[in-house]
Amino acid sequence: MLDMEWPDSWRGSFRIELRAEAISLAERGWPILPGTVSAGEGADWEYPAPAHEDWQNRLGAHPRQVAAWFTGTPCSLLVATGTMVDAFEVGDELGRRAASLLRVTGHPVPIVAMPNGRWLFLTASTETVHPALGEHDDVTWHGRDGYVPLPPTPYRQGVVHWRVKPEIWGWRLPAASTVHEVLVRALLGEHDDAAVADTSGAVLPTDDQSAVAPSAA
Structure with a gap:
């Protein structure tokens, strides 16, 4: 999608x-x-970067300041991760399986689709995740000191858009553990016709499991 x-x-x-x-x-x-604003496409697709080098000092800006930032020069819309919101980025197949499991369990979660085929599952911030998520090549945890694009950020291939809007969750971000559990189940191959069971004891971190460090964008 060429802006020009x-x-x-x-x-x-x-x-x-x-x-x-x-x-x-x-x-x-x-x-x-x-x-x-990214000019890349295909294999050259890349994340947008914060427009200000001191972006970490600008977190929590008043909405009037935010309005000024987005007036005039074209830009993308980013949310910083690790203080209020985290994001789990996964590929299309894993994203579809996890989304179907979330529908079955009745836990709506804000989900973002990017034009490179990747999905973002948004959660409340956390310090640890299940090791299976941190070790999998198709999963990227965006936590402290990271950021991800939000709708309607434009790219040459298309526009970042909501698959599940945050208002469906009443603008309350879900507990990270809820999404961790579903993503691990999706990694194991479960999908929407799988029986819904309480598997939290099998997939959630225990006290003797080490934390997995998040990946900055």
């Missing part, structure tokens, strides 16, 4: 939408940041 191919009226409307989303999230306490 959009009519001027579309570009203007889209930037207004992105700015409004940034302000709305900031008003709810989300640590929102403006990011760079």
